[in-house]
Amino acid sequence: MRNSKAKKNDKKKKTIIIISSLLLAVLFGISVYMGYIYKYVSSWNNYIYTGIKVESLDLSGKTKEEATSMLKEKYGEAILNKKLSVKVFDKVYDMDYSKLNSQYNIEEVVEEAFNYGKDNQMLSKYKLIKKQSGKEIALNFTYDPAYIDEFIANIASENNSNATNAKLTMVSSGKFQVSEGKNGYALDEEKLKNDIISNINGKVEEEVVVEAKVDETKPTVTAEELNKVNSKIATFSTNYAHNSTNERAVNVELSTKAINGTVLMPGEVFSYNDIVGERTRERGYKDAPVIVGNKVEDDLGGGICQVSSTLYQAVLRTGLKSVERYNHSLGTSYLSLGLDATVAYGSLDYKFKNTFDFPIYIEGITTPNRMLYFNIYGNSASTGRTYEMVTEVYEHIKAPVKTIQDPNLPEGQTVVEKNGVDGSKVKVYRKTYENNVLIDTEFLSNDVYKAIDGIVRVGTKK
Known part of the structure; x- marks a missing residue:
């Protein structure tokens, strides 16, 4: 009995020893294996794990410095030589990437690649290194867009051009020469900027050509x-000799010269003040008699209202209508009441609109004997009608007489110091004839001309 029991105990002890030995062997094996893993993983501490790529460039086993150097060589330097071109007609403009301050976030990406998997557990790190699964990291490309505007502005300055209108020139009396207009070109800068921005990228192997859109502008x-201008359709003249000083003549001639050669296209409005401009000494205008209120006095540009009035009468004889017109406060010597048109820069203007379906050309002429002519040229199709201006003075305004007691004159003696001038109210009509037959009578204006007070001195000296 004792030997059987001893045998069982010995067997049990042997089993325990075997199991213990096996466990020790396993633990030792695990310890050795873990030591190996630790040592292996530790050997990668200063390197980027396997399978890590940046823009398809494999950085496995590279130090930070090596990875940075590789990326700068392939991308950092190459981006400065990348080509993006803009084609305009037959010209090509290359964008300078160096002026874009273009660059990649290389240091940031290398740091991300280096740190990838470094925070994992030991076994996880080991598996990551061994499997070479890793990841691919994209570079971020940045640039300063300020240069794009400068680049586009340079292209625009070399290619933009304004359309040039055709020009009508009178080469001799009633004979015209027409020069052809030219189309203009305008770079679509907004579209080009959007196209450039969408094509700027860090793919250094690409050479991009952007076709610029250029809009054509017509004259x-x-x-x-x-x-269409082929015939004189109206004319009118006045004389500025009988009451003109040299200064007044200068003003008449300057303003006539400013108007001469004016072309008014269909639908356009002629403005006397816009065409003639401000009357200044710097532009040569002189002081001369001008109607101010109810008296005549010297002022800068005196006489130019004869020009506006003469033009007004010429235009009325084309059948066109006034847009803006004012009569003088007093009657003028060069035209009957109701036929004048006064102007004052900044306040009173003479305007009319070209309602024909063809342009009109205005010719203004002054002669050595001080005759002022305005000839209006248009299309011969409009010359079948003639026009007559008719004035109707329907009321006279009696001039008041102001009596002044004068102690320097003998009692009872009277002296007329200033004769009064009666005022008037005038209606103006335009009669239209076709083949010498009256076809229309058109009311034009109702003008009022002020009366000028007379002055009589009566003596009171005893």
Whole structure:
């Protein structure tokens, strides 16, 4: 009995020893294996794990410095030589990437690649290194867009051009020459900027060519339209010799010269003040008699209202209508009541609109004997009608007489110091004839001309 029991105990002890030995062997094996893993993983502490790529460039086993150097060589330097070109017609403009301050976030990406997996557990790190699964990291490309505006502005300055209108020139009396207009070009800068921005990228192997959009602009005045001017359709003249000082004549001639050659396209409005401009000494205008209120006095530009009035009468004889017109406060010597048109820069203007379907050309002429002419040229199709201006003075305004007691004159003696001038109210009509037959009578204006007070001195000296 004792030997059987001893045998069982010995067997049990042997089993325990075997199991213990096996456990020790396993633990030792695990310890050795873990030591190996630790040592292996530790050997990668200063390197980027396997399978880590940046823009397809494999950085496995590279130090930070090596990875940075590789990326700068392939991308950092190459981006400065990348080509993006803009084509405009037959010209090509290359963008300078160095002026874009273009760059990649290389240091940031290398740091991300280096740290990838470093925070994992030991076994996880080991598996990551061994499997070479890793990841691919994209570079972030940045640039300073300020240069784009400068680049586009340079392209625009070399390619933009304004359309040139056709020009009508009188080469001799009633004979015209028409020069052709030219198309203009305008770079679509907004579209080009959007196209450039969408094509700027860090793919250094790409050479991008952007086709710029250029808009063509047409002249607003064409030779075809100007060739319609082929005939004189109205004329009117006045004389500025009998009451003109040299200064007044200068003003008449300067303003006439400013108007001469004016072309008014269909639908356009002529403005006397816009065409003639401000009357200043710097532009040569002189002081001369001008109607101010109910008296005549010297002022800068005196006499130019004869020009506006003469033009007004010429235009009325084309059948066109006034947009803005004022009569003088007093009657003038060069035209009957109701036929004048006064102007004052900044306040009173003479305007009319070209309602024809063809342009008109205004010719202004002054002669050595001080005759002022305005000839209006248009299309011969409009010359079948003639016009007559008719004035109707329907009321006279009696001039008041102011009596002044004068102690320097003998009692009972009277002296007329200033004769009064009666005022008037005038209606103006335009009669239209076709083939010498009256077809229309049109009311134009109702003008009032002030009366000028007379002055009589009566003596009171005893």
